[in-house]
Amino acid sequence: MAYAAALSDYDRFSFGDGRWVRDVYRRGSGPAVIVIHEMPGLHPDVIRFADRVAEAGMSVYCPVLFGAPGRPATHPAGALTMLGGLCVRFEFNAWRAGRSSPIVDWLRALARQAHADCGGRGVGAVGMCFTGGFALAMVTEPAVVAPVLSQPSLPLGRRNAGIDAAPAEVACARRRHAEEGLKVLGLRFTGDPFVPDARFETYRRELGEAFEAIEIDPADARPGGLKHPHSVLTINLKEDGPTKAAEQRVIAFFRERTGAA
Numbered sequence: 001m002a003y004a005a006a007l008s009d010y011d012r013f014s015f016g017d018g019r020w021v022r023d024v025y026r027r028g029s030g031p032a033v034i035v036i037h038e039m040p041g042l043h044p045d046v047i048r049f050a051d052r053v054a055e056a057g058m059s060v061y062c063p064v065l066f067g068a069p070g071r072p073a074t075h076p077a078g079a080l081t082m083l084g085g086l087c088v089r090f091e092f093n094a095w096r097a098g099r100s101s102p103i104v105d106w107l108r109a110l111a112r113q114a115h116a117d118c119g120g121r122g123v124g125a126v127g128m129c130f131t132g133g134f135a136l137a138m139v140t141e142p143a144v145v146a147p148v149l150s151q152p153s154l155p156l157g158r159r160n161a162g163i164d165a166a167p168a169e170v171a172c173a174r175r176r177h178a179e180e181g182l183k184v185l186g187l188r189f190t191g192d193p194f195v196p197d198a199r200f201e202t203y204r205r206e207l208g209e210a211f212e213a214i215e216i217d218p219a220d221a222r223p224g225g226l227k228h229p230h231s232v233l234t235i236n237l238k239e240d241g242p243t244k245a246a247e248q249r250v251i252a253f254f255r256e257r258t259g260a261a
Helices: 002-007 044-055 078-083 103-118 134-140 167-180 197-210 242-258
Strands: 011-016 021-027 032-036 059-063 123-128 144-150 184-189 211-216
Touching: 002 044, 011 103, 021 044, 032 044, 032 103, 032 242, 044 059, 044 242, 059 103, 103 123, 103 134, 123 134, 123 242, 134 144, 134 167, 134 184, 144 242, 167 197, 184 197, 184 242, 197 211, 211 242
Parallel strands: 032 059, 032 123, 123 144, 144 184, 184 211
Antiparallel strands: 011 021, 021 059
């Protein structure tokens, strides 16, 4: 289909962990970064961010967890992804706090493989929106050294202080911060109803100095997508100002932590 051209610079392969098999798109060289797409799928703005990670000297891995790869976020079929039962699929924990999604096991396995393939000090990982919290739960895999949570929206529910990570996963992040200096970046637009203030307060309380929050005034967002700006690194990213600075901080974080710098 026409929208597949957005991934023409990428190689596609299938990866399985014994439980699930998913397609993954890969580009670049150097230490690996896993870019976990947002709703409604691996759309061109996510690919644009992945391109920039690759251009900064890293191997980018883009797994396809739902939706049609390359299809624009504004395509009418994207609504079917969001309304077609995704929130009750077994791979995802959309509603309960204190528990990560089962698909994170597959992502941890992908991180191990990517590190074995690409070397470096470890692997970076960024989740976005529906997948925004996944990178925190991934830190129980030692290969993951640079987790980024971009507008983490699970568990769903306004004014929800919960996070989609189990207590043992949070404790692992704290331990790795104490022993290795692990840091976790979190990004959001202030006032985003899908990423309540209380959720970032939970990250601050649970992770302490390990958590670096980047919170951006919605007035500095590029218009598009939801009524309130939501997608920091993709749809609502402007080519100047605070969102661009956030993108540059994330890419620098990946370079520093994975050894690409």
